Amino acid sequence: MAVDTVAPAAVDLGPATALSCRECGHRVPLGPVFACEECFGPLEVAYDLPGDPAALRARIEAGPANIWRYAPLLPVPADVADKPNTNPGFTRLIQADHLAAELGVDAGNLYVKDDSGNPTHSFKDRVVAIAVEAARAFGFTTLSCSSTGNLAGAVGAAAARAGLRSCVFIPYDLEQGKVLMAAVYGGEVVGIEGTYDDVNRFCSELIGDEIGEGWGFTNVNLRPYYAEGSKTLAYEICEQLGWRLPDNLVIPVASGSQLTKIDKGLKELIALGLVEDRPYKIFGAQAEGCSPVSRAYKDGHDVVRPVRPDTIAKSLAIGNPADGPYVLDIARRTGGAVEDVNDEQVVDAIKLLARTEGVFAETAGGVTFGVLKKLVADGRISPSETTVALNTGDGLKTLDAVAPTTGVSATIKPSLDAFRAAGLA
Template sequence: MSHVIGLKCRECGAEYPAVIQNTCYECFGPLEVNYDWDYISDNINKEKIASGPKSIWRYADLLPLESERRVDLGAGFNKLHHAKRLGAVLGLDELYILDESVNPTNSFKDRVTSVAISKAIEFDVRAVGCASTGNLAAAVAAHAAKAGLPAYIFIPGTIEMGKIVQMLIYGPNVIAVEGTYDDANRLASEVADSHPDWAFVNINIRPYYTEGSKTLAYETAEQLNWQVPDHIVAPLASGALLCAISRGYKELERVGLVDSSDIRLSGSQPLNCSPISSAVQNNCDVVPVRNFETVAHSLAIGNPADGYYAKCAILDSGGYAASPTDNEIIEAIHLLARTEGIFTEPAGGTTVAGLKKLVESGHIQSDERVVVYVTGNGLKAQDTLLKSLQRPPVIKPALSEFEHLLAPEHNIYKQQEAVHLARI
């Protein structure tokens, strides 16, 4: 008896066994995992979760694995920070941040990858792969190394050096493709299609892969003592993350672990590449963007695979979407670091900048319990961030030289003080 029945088309409902497949052969719609909810409800409870492993695998009853052969580097079980200082700066009574920068390869992609590569092992594939803007590449490379599988990773040629160094160190086959992520993704799709015994985590085994992101919702609820937030804010790239978080909360209600999943879902996307945010703001179709340049490389997807569903989920929930500028994104990285001690990359900056804009525009109310998903680590984007920082002054090792620096004309120190005034 298994909790996984198979795959099911989201559009026409056609059912398939749990195999390597992401598209409905009847209607071309996307497939999703079809679970036996009665079985899961009978077998899950809070005590069992509490005594489980300190990783995403404590929620194994809600994940699509059918064996115990897990490729586990320890993704998940990250801290939900009560962000009092950032909350005070933004005027929010109850703000939380789930910090994903501390995952094994420093982004939330370890969650989806651990699930996907464990599933790939069940399928007994010969290789794994992905199309990636950098974070997924590192996660896939690391988990493939752990699993002893070759990896084929397709990236756009323009991503941050920090991410390239990180992915290469695990020894995968990295193929940099001329053009954007969308070009790399399209090529990887064709490669996956021609190699049926290779599992491309975000392509031909995508139905299993996206399930990993549901654990962001599970972890939030568990750390809130099985309560749910009023409002969540997530970054938008393909749109899959926001959809999975939404699904995660709904499933918790379905199996009786929380009382409600009535949560407003909001997203944020960089202004220069914001097909989903624009669709939400204008209540129109998601129109793909071809040419774009943004500091938020990990969100630079012009043709979002789950854009349509993300837009619908946001609008149906009563949420909204923001589209901050590159400057606002960089400022938000500084703000988060200086108020909460969390160093995020531009994707996280986009989310925090989006949070700020949504509060300012009244889409998020000050008395809402808000959870923000900060999905990646700033150390991966040092080349981008160095430009926004002043090099430290170099002085002789003499007390008088230090005292001189404290003089009022050196405003670098005053800047930090202003933020410190918002002490809680």
């Protein structure tokens, strides 16, 4: 964990200048560390950002149709777009007028940010792409992570593309489909006899051992870099709205990292002069069966009490979310909220989004749009304000959620009479 094992002179991560503790502000050189040596607070990337907003905007707009258009705002070298990586991002922002009509939002005011279009069909491709650059900068040769699905696939794909070895760790009883998605890229996939928490603990042990030398764990020792990838969601949403802040954002909460980094991205855009400085509200979305942050929000607590997850939204099933306190702070500071929905509402919301806008979300998306529905219904989101809700994953990965209530309208013989009799004509 000692910072002096890294030679700072060799590290080129573009505008990133140091790591800074979110709690006490202590600074250390860029390196594969994630906890402050003074206070054990989380380390974040600090930047030397560009000063001329017009030049920056022109540079971004002339950039590639992926996250590298924002390279001047990310911990990546200037030539990042020329290296082999998965080029995620610049996914669709959909003006969702049919959904708006069903929920009671004014036409033109509701948007879906659809991250299922990323290379492995979740937002994880964004964060992993940044982690790959950090891994290269620190000379790591193996990319690793603990995962219950989306992250393992994103790491496998990104490592294959980058020419790195990969070795990911999953609970041994993961569904076969998710194992296949992780293993098809040819890296090592190791099943751990235990829960996801056991997998996490094992990864921390590995980093401390000589086996782990040369290993970059996207969500552990590369976490400060990795997490910055979520800022690109904030950048894209504002650019796609015509360099404008939305009034409201609805974001799913697992560890809470994505929500806090989207807030960081919005604040950067304001500071850089790329968007007008005016208020926005951030809302967090959790599944009732794993809602530690929502409960703390409702109870008025600053501390998040861990829970044992029990929900179909497995990609959000983190019972002890590392960034939970920051989510609470952001929701309260911006005038947002943290809310939850039950599994039945999750499935209903998946089908609502598919039926109205043709977007098939995974269960995490069902959580987000279920919460959106609740917030509009009880007036916490105003119909006359601009709202963006995130779909962070793909329904193809969680087919079981919709299977019991989705199927053919009828099965008939191939004749017009049979079709008429089925009542669908």
